[in-house]
Amino acid sequence: MAKKTTYWWNKWTGGAIVILLLVLTPVFTILVKLFDKPGEHWRHIASNLLPSYFANSFLLLLGVGFFTFLIGVSMAWLVSVYDFPGRKYFEWLLILPLAFPSYMMAYSYVGILEYTGPVQAFFRNNFDIHFKGAIVDIMNMPGAIFILSISLFPYVYVICRASFTRQSSAMQEAAFLLGSNRMRMFTKIALPMARPAVAGGIALVGMEVLNDYGTVKYFGVDTFTSGIFRAWFSFGDINTAIYLSAILTVIVLALIWLENFQRGSRNWNAGSGGSRPALRIRPKYKSTRRLYTALCLTVLLISFIFPLMQLFYWVSLTWQNVVDSEFGILIFRSFSLAIGSAVAIAVISIFLLYAIRLSPLKWTKHIARTASLGYAIPGAVIAVGVMIPMMGLDRTINWAVSDNMGMILSGTLFILVVAYIVRFMAVGYNAIDAGFQKTGATVNEVARSLGASPLRTLWKIDLPLIKNSIAGAVLLAFVDILKELPLTLILRPFNFHTLATKAFDMATNEMIAESANASLVVVLTGVIPIIVLNNMISRKK
Amino acid sequence: MTMAIIELNNISKQYRNADTYAVDGVSFSLEKGEILALVGESGSGKTTLLRLIAGLEHPNSGTIELGGEIIVSGRKSLPTNKRKTGMVFQDYALFPHLTIFENVAFGLKGLNKRETEKRVHETIKLTGLKEDVKKYPHQLSGGQQQRVALARALAPRPELLLMDEPFSNLDTILRDQVREEVRQIIKAMGITAILVTHDTKDAFSTADKIAVMLKGKLLQLDTPDNLYNNPSSSYVAELFGKSNNVVATVAPGGFKTPFGFVSGRKDCPFSANRGKVNLFFRAEETDFCNAEEPHLCGMVEQCMYLGDHMQLKVCCNRCNKCANDCKGELMEETQSILLKTSVQTWKPGDIVRFKLKNFKVKETDSE
Numbered sequence: 001m002a003k004k005t006t007y008w009w010n011k012w013t014g015g016a017i018v019i020l021l022l023v024l025t026p027v028f029t030i031l032v033k034l035f036d037k038p039g040e041h042w043r044h045i046a047s048n049l050l051p052s053y054f055a056n057s058f059l060l061l062l063g064v065g066f067f068t069f070l071i072g073v074s075m076a077w078l079v080s081v082y083d084f085p086g087r088k089y090f091e092w093l094l095i096l097p098l099a100f101p102s103y104m105m106a107y108s109y110v111g112i113l114e115y116t117g118p119v120q121a122f123f124r125n126n127f128d129i130h131f132k133g134a135i136v137d138i139m140n141m142p143g144a145i146f147i148l149s150i151s152l153f154p155y156v157y158v159i160c161r162a163s164f165t166r167q168s169s170a171m172q173e174a175a176f177l178l179g180s181n182r183m184r185m186f187t188k189i190a191l192p193m194a195r196p197a198v199a200g201g202i203a204l205v206g207m208e209v210l211n212d213y214g215t216v217k218y219f220g221v222d223t224f225t226s227g228i229f230r231a232w233f234s235f236g237d238i239n240t241a242i243y244l245s246a247i248l249t250v251i252v253l254a255l256i257w258l259e260n261f262q263r264g265s266r267n268w269n270a271g272s273g274g275s276r277p278a279l280r281i282r283p284k285y286k287s288t289r290r291l292y293t294a295l296c297l298t299v300l301l302i303s304f305i306f307p308l309m310q311l312f313y314w315v316s317l318t319w320q321n322v323v324d325s326e327f328g329i330l331i332f333r334s335f336s337l338a339i340g341s342a343v344a345i346a347v348i349s350i351f352l353l354y355a356i357r358l359s360p361l362k363w364t365k366h367i368a369r370t371a372s373l374g375y376a377i378p379g380a381v382i383a384v385g386v387m388i389p390m391m392g393l394d395r396t397i398n399w400a401v402s403d404n405m406g407m408i409l410s411g412t413l414f415i416l417v418v419a420y421i422v423r424f425m426a427v428g429y430n431a432i433d434a435g436f437q438k439t440g441a442t443v444n445e446v447a448r449s450l451g452a453s454p455l456r457t458l459w460k461i462d463l464p465l466i467k468n469s470i471a472g473a474v475l476l477a478f479v480d481i482l483k484e485l486p487l488t489l490i491l492r493p494f495n496f497h498t499l500a501t502k503a504f505d506m507a508t509n510e511m512i513a514e515s516a517n518a519s520l521v522v523v524l525t526g527v528i529p530i531i532v533l534n535n536m537i538s539r540k541k
Numbered sequence: 542m543t544m545a546i547i548e549l550n551n552i553s554k555q556y557r558n559a560d561t562y563a564v565d566g567v568s569f570s571l572e573k574g575e576i577l578a579l580v581g582e583s584g585s586g587k588t589t590l591l592r593l594i595a596g597l598e599h600p601n602s603g604t605i606e607l608g609g610e611i612i613v614s615g616r617k618s619l620p621t622n623k624r625k626t627g628m629v630f631q632d633y634a635l636f637p638h639l640t641i642f643e644n645v646a647f648g649l650k651g652l653n654k655r656e657t658e659k660r661v662h663e664t665i666k667l668t669g670l671k672e673d674v675k676k677y678p679h680q681l682s683g684g685q686q687q688r689v690a691l692a693r694a695l696a697p698r699p700e701l702l703l704m705d706e707p708f709s710n711l712d713t714i715l716r717d718q719v720r721e722e723v724r725q726i727i728k729a730m731g732i733t734a735i736l737v738t739h740d741t742k743d744a745f746s747t748a749d750k751i752a753v754m755l756k757g758k759l760l761q762l763d764t765p766d767n768l769y770n771n772p773s774s775s776y777v778a779e780l781f782g783k784s785n786n787v788v789a790t791v792a793p794g795g796f797k798t799p800f801g802f803v804s805g806r807k808d809c810p811f812s813a814n815r816g817k818v819n820l821f822f823r824a825e826e827t828d829f830c831n832a833e834e835p836h837l838c839g840m841v842e843q844c845m846y847l848g849d850h851m852q853l854k855v856c857c858n859r860c861n862k863c864a865n866d867c868k869g870e871l872m873e874e875t876q877s878i879l880l881k882t883s884v885q886t887w888k889p890g891d892i893v894r895f896k897l898k899n900f901k902v903k904e905t906d907s908e
Contacts, residue, residue: 442634445597448621449628450648451697457622460647464638 012454016355019348020370023422026385027249027373033388034246039239041231049227053244057223057251059141060148060209060216067149068205072156073198075299077186080164083282084289090296091161092534095154097303099526101483101500102151103214104519107507108307109138109147110218111314118313139219147215150303152208156201163197164190203259210252211378213486214504224248225486228380232490242388245381252376308523314516322517331521334482334498337413341420342477345428346470348421352429353436354458357444372426379423379487386419387491416491420481427480428473435469436462475529482522545570545606546733547594547701552603552613553757554589563589564600565757571733571750576724577762578748579737580780586757587737591703594735595628596621608700627694631706633686635678641665641689642674648697664696665689667726684715691723695730702727704736708743720746741781753777778821783852785878786903787820796820796902799857799876801837803897822900824852824881829895836894842877844887853880855893 078084079091097105111117113135123129138146167190191198213225224244231241283289352367374382439462447457463470485500492501499518506515548570555562564586571577579587592598594605596612596619605613607626612619627648636644645661652660665674670688678686687707694702707723708716724747727734738744744751745765752762753776761773772778775786789796795805796818803820830836839857856877880895887893 440634442630442632443636445621446628446630446634446693447636447647449595449597449624449626450693451622451650452647453622461636 010359010454012351012355012358016352016367019352020367023371023374023425025389026382026419026422027377029388030242030246030249030381030385033239033242034250036243037239038243039231039235039237039241041235041237041240042243045227045231045240045244049222052222053224053227056141056216056221057210060145060221060223061206063142063145064148064152064205064209065202067145068153068156069198069202071149071153071299072201073160073191073194075153075296076157076160076164077190078292078296080161081281082289082292083280084292086293086296090300092530093300093304094157094296095530095534096300096527097151098154099479099523099530100151100304100307101214101485101519101522102148102208102212103218103485103507104311104503104523105151105307106144106147106215106218107503107512107515107519108310109143111512112306112310113138118310141219141221144215144219144221147219148209148212150299152205153299153303155204155208156198159197159201159204160194163194167193199259199262203255206255207252207376207378210248211380211486213380213489218507224251225378225380228384229486229489232384242384245384248378249381252378252381256376311516311520311523314513315520318514319517322514327517330497330499330502330518333496334500337416337498338478338481339474341417341424341481342428342474344417345421345425345477346432346473349425349428349432349473350458350463350470353433354454354462357436357441357462358454371429374422375424375426377423379484380490382419382423383487383490386415386422390415390418412493413496416488416493419487419491420484423484423487424477424480427477431473431476432466432469435466435472438469439465472529472533475532479526479529482525546573546575546608547571547735548606549594550604550606552590552593552600552605554586554593554598554600562586562757564593566603567754567757567759568603569752569759569762571735573733574728574731575750576727576734576736576748578744578751579735579754580739580741580744580751581754582739584756585754587754588705589757590754591628591705591735591737594701595626595703596624625697625700626703627697627699627701628703629687629690629694629705629707631709633678633690633710635686635689635693637678640675640677641670641672641681644678644689645674645692645696647693650697660696661692664692667695667729668692669722669726683710684719687711687719691726695726695732698732700733702732702734704734706738707736708738708740716743717746723747745781753780775821783824783879783881785820785822785824787822787876787878788817789820790817798837800839800855800878802835803837803900804835819903820897820900821903822897824879826899827880827895827897829882829893832894834896836896838892838894839878841887841889841891841893843889846885850881850883851885851887853882853887853893854878855880 075090075094079087079094112119114120115131115133119135120131123131123135137143210223211225212223213229215221216223216226217229224247228241228244228248231237231244283292349371352371356367377385443465444457444462447461448454452460482498483500484498485504488498488501489504492498497505499522503515503518503522506512506518550568552564552567553562554564567586567590569577579590581587589598593600593613594607599616599618600613602615603613604611604615607624612624636647639647642661645665646657649657649660661674665688668688668691670685670692672681672685678689681689687710691707708720711719720743736743736747748765750762751765751768753760753768755776761768761777763771768777769781772781772784775784778784787798787800789798789803791797792802796803798820839855841853842856843854845852845854854877880893
């Protein structure tokens, strides 16, 4: 009689649980610390700064949420429903601002609007109008709202656009036949049906707003993340930093819960996705069509083209001083760190998803949610959350082996990679999950029924079929890691810079034009996957 | 004497968060070389049962023995890749990135290159596939893909072949031909097979034995002949053809029905004191006759033209519209029956005279 094995437990399930626990550890650690005592600076921070942290974070969330909603939904609506010159290009061009990290956009705009910037130069040379200082001082709360809105609206745009195009054309036609005009159909049907998706997009924007450090620091806006940094670096008060992280985590979890609650049981894809794409309407008047083109063009100019041109301008001024062999090493380090972490994320995601595929127990569905938690938690919090157990681990090793070992784990690239994995797991996970869904479980079942072990099936059958998704996952994770700032600033080993931290460093030290070199590399690298993914998607059409 | 190849004992499966059992206490056994068809409507549990045998699902309780080996016992179960079963899925699930040869060879283990080639070509020849084995699945038609799927499952020479709705993706013209071919291939290899289908014609033409499932329970497992002629319940009867159930009163020498008097059979199990019974007969177990012979009569309510025959819905409640010679028993509810005829000229309102060639007697509350 052959050996039997219990079916609901195997090495894949065990491994998945272990990984999950590791991913959850930073979050748990932080939350547990809520019950600990904060550091000595806490009282000072609590009475003087905490209120402004709350107020500013709240204002930012509200302002950015509102404007990204406005821009994202309107652009998505225009591009999905109407036909106007350039629409085909705007469809994917409007995603480009995602390649621009918010803080780099902040630097660019300060440059655009300042005395030596092109706008003032234009007014000076042609109209002999002089401004004192910058035309518009954007280094404040409204400025931060502006910058974050134009760099983050693509999240809402993409999700909304997907929802609109998925809404059955039959439904829209039915609405027309029943006599509703365009505006009414938009407000009464299309928008409400897209509501879960839009809310999800705004929630995503909210996470990014709370995560941002570079922009708010540069503009002098005090938020939780900047508070964490101040406590950690300026006061040297780790416990207070941890306590602030804990509060921020609670806010984020509340946001997640709120988004889930309002979504209810609806999923993100409301609409039965008719066999035809939605009607495309060609506005009757040429002027209307031109208006739509102008609107999209304006958004594109402000959110991507102007800042990009500013970068190019600065690079043209400074590249000879900045781009040297050291710069080359910087690029190499940054890229290899990002690629290595991205590949690790892909491998772990494959493992998790395969474990779910092999033993589809009820709770394995929650693996998806848990693994993706890191994406919602701000980078600074993850950094703190990863640091604590690592230091504990180091202390244990010191105690166990010898006191002179010092810190072998903390302050190394290892901890940085671990933190990246925790933070960006969701990116790889979702992309590869989509790939697995597309190939379906049947092929895997067939292979196993033919006698192939789970590992052989994964290697010979599942992986070759999801090649594209894996590549997409690595690409997306790579770009996200390259852009990442707060987490990297906290955890990077001494003297180790990425392109992101270098740009931040230079801008903070009044070398803003020089910082554009590093920024440009990051932005251009970010543009590539958008073009590649767009090609992949449009080829499928 | 042939040994039972597969034996199921009280297999039950309940999915979490479900109130009902997907498979409820199913037991049966198959001998080597037999073909069994699992028939039932959607949700009857037939596919779940197949997957339980394959090892893609695991039961809550019960045992399964395959080739004398216990492969499932309670919560312990042999993983699917260790069971000697081959499975053909409804959508074939051919590996799109492998050639036909590589697909068929996938399950072969422990053979060297030459032996593998020999086995692959042998099996492909058996299924009648004449395509170049270096082609890819997307270059084949549906029927050819099915042959590849079959060859792939058969190449490792499994002890049991499992097929999930193997013919449902084929158009009607192809279906008859493929049904016959598949049965021949299975018999030629002497392999035991279980196939799941919702189409009773598939079951009748391909299988040696048929098992009817409803709501997870096995209702009846029998030869096609017995199932048709001796269904254990009206559900089983309905599955295999239009049948009629007439409520009748027991009377001396026979039964009184709203259509007339039916002479009794000697082997009627009920005594005259019984009261009401069900007379069960198939639509084709009747003969039309004229007014001179002892007959039953009714009125045509509906005519349905079905190509090679016509189906008549005949009603009777001894109403005045009927013929004067009607001797039907008056009953509370109108009853109607279905009759088959090759004559195309019937119209609603016509009077029908017929007699029963054959019928069975059942208790009124038998399901």
